[in-house]
Amino acid sequence: MSVVRIEHVYKDYQLGEQTVQALHDITWSIDAGVFLAISGPSGSGKTTLLNLIGCIDKPTRGRIFINEQDVSEKTPNELADIRARSIGFIFQTFNLLPVLSAAENVEYPLLRRPDISAQERKNRVAYFLDIVGLGKFANHRPNQLSGGQRQRVAIARALAIKPSIILADEPTANLDKATGREILRLMKQINRHLKTTFIFSTHDQKVIDHADRLVQVEDGYITAFGVRSQGDKTWNIARVRNAPEPEDESDSD
Numbered sequence: 688m689s690v691v692r693i694e695h696v697y698k699d700y701q702l703g704e705q706t707v708q709a710l711h712d713i714t715w716s717i718d719a720g721v722f723l724a725i726s727g728p729s730g731s732g733k734t735t736l737l738n739l740i741g742c743i744d745k746p747t748r749g750r751i752f753i754n755e756q757d758v759s760e761k762t763p764n765e766l767a768d769i770r771a772r773s774i775g776f777i778f779q780t781f782n783l784l785p786v787l788s789a790a791e792n793v794e795y796p797l798l799r800r801p802d803i804s805a806q807e808r809k810n811r812v813a814y815f816l817d818i819v820g821l822g823k824f825a826n827h828r829p830n831q832l833s834g835g836q837r838q839r840v841a842i843a844r845a846l847a848i849k850p851s852i853i854l855a856d857e858p859t860a861n862l863d864k865a866t867g868r869e870i871l872r873l874m875k876q877i878n879r880h881l882k883t884t885f886i887f888s889t890h891d892q893k894v895i896d897h898a899d900r901l902v903q904v905e906d907g908y909i910t911a912f913g914v915r916s917q918g919d920k921t922w923n924i925a926r927v928r929n930a931p932e933p934e935d936e937s938d939s940d
Contacts, residue, residue, distance in 0.1 A: 688718070688719050689716040689717060689718060689719070689752070689755070690717055690718070690719045690753070690754055690851050690852055690884050691715075691716065691717040691740055691751070691752070691852065691884075691886075692751070692752040693714060693715045693739075693749070693750075693751050693752075694714055694749055694750045695712055695714055695748070695749040696710060696712070696713040696714070696750070696751060697710055697711060697746060697747050697748040698710040698732075698735055698746055698747050698907075699747040709732050709735045709907050710732050710739075710907045711907045711908050713736065713749070713908075713909060715902070715909060717740075717884065717886065717900075718884075718900075719851070719882070719884055720882045720884055721884055721885070721886075721899060722874075722875060722898050722899050722900065723884070723885065723887065723898055723899070723900035723901070724889055724897075724898035724902070725737065725886065726889055726890055726895055727890065727905050728890065728905065731904045731905050731907070732904050732905075732907040732908075733888045734856060734888050735907075736888070736904065737856055737886065737888040739751055740753075740774075740852070740886060741770065741774050741854045742761070742766040742769050742774065743770075745759065745760075745761075745766075746759060753769060753773060753774070753852070754773060771796065771800060772800070772848060772850075773850050773851050773852060774850050774851075774852050774854060775844075775845030775846060775848060775852070775853040775854070776845055776853070776854050777838070777841050777842055777845050777853060777854070778841065778855075778856055778858070779857040779858060779859075779861050780861060781829070781837045781838055781840070783829040783837055783840060783841060783844075784829075785828065785829050785830060786828070787828070788825065788826050788828055789816065789821060789825050789832065789840045790812050790813075790825040792840055792841075793812045793816060793840065793847050794808050794809075794847070795844065796844060796847060797812075797847055797848065811847050812825070812843075812847065815843040815844075815846045815847050816840075816843050818843065818846070819839040819840070819842050819843045819873060820873075821836060821839050821840060821843065824836060834861060834863075834866060835862060835866040835869060835870060838858065838862060838866075838870050839870070842874065842877070846877065846881070846883070850883065851884060852883070852886060853874075853883055853884065853885050853886070854887075854888075855874070855886070855887045855888070856887075856888045857891065858870065858874075858887065859871065859889075859891055859893060859894060860891065864893070867891070867893055868893060871894060871897045872897075874897075875897055899915055899916075900912075900913065901913030901914075901924075908927070909927050911924050911927055912924070912927065913925075
């Protein structure tokens, strides 16, 4: 089953009088339970793609389905409700509220869910802080935690809504190499244990090394798909032909 389905999506931005096309005719589906990396250089369109999947932005043309629900023409309030129930976010800068404790930060996205009781919120906070190994730090504020611990709180917060998808935008960028690997191992364990779909936007090779699916993006086009089996260190890469070939610059000098 596909948790995300994208059909002929374009995304344009207006910069003054100029129209910039950030994504070109993207068609793609993402299976449930994958650990997927979207890679590409800065400005390639990978963050734009992540924002569309996360219902933060809407396509200029085309359709996007989240759990088989067409979100392309939803209102901002409807998109907010989808995010609150189906999509967790992990950011490179953690985005924790400094005045709240670790437990309060994890609980925060649950407060907009009237269907979740206070007792259920308390249970979820304790459960997911325990999963990320921070049960003893529930009352600590972000400035009392290391970078790795703050990212663990952010992971617990993303998990607390019990999403089908977690989107992570360069989640290891502000961590040292050892901590980054530790965080990636934790997310991979959660992916296997809870079957939550993880989608990363990254140019970090460590993230790509942990992924089992790979999508390469350049100049707003998907240029390749990669698949590998569990435990396999080599990628099976399929190149995509819809992207324009680079111009021959041999005569430009």
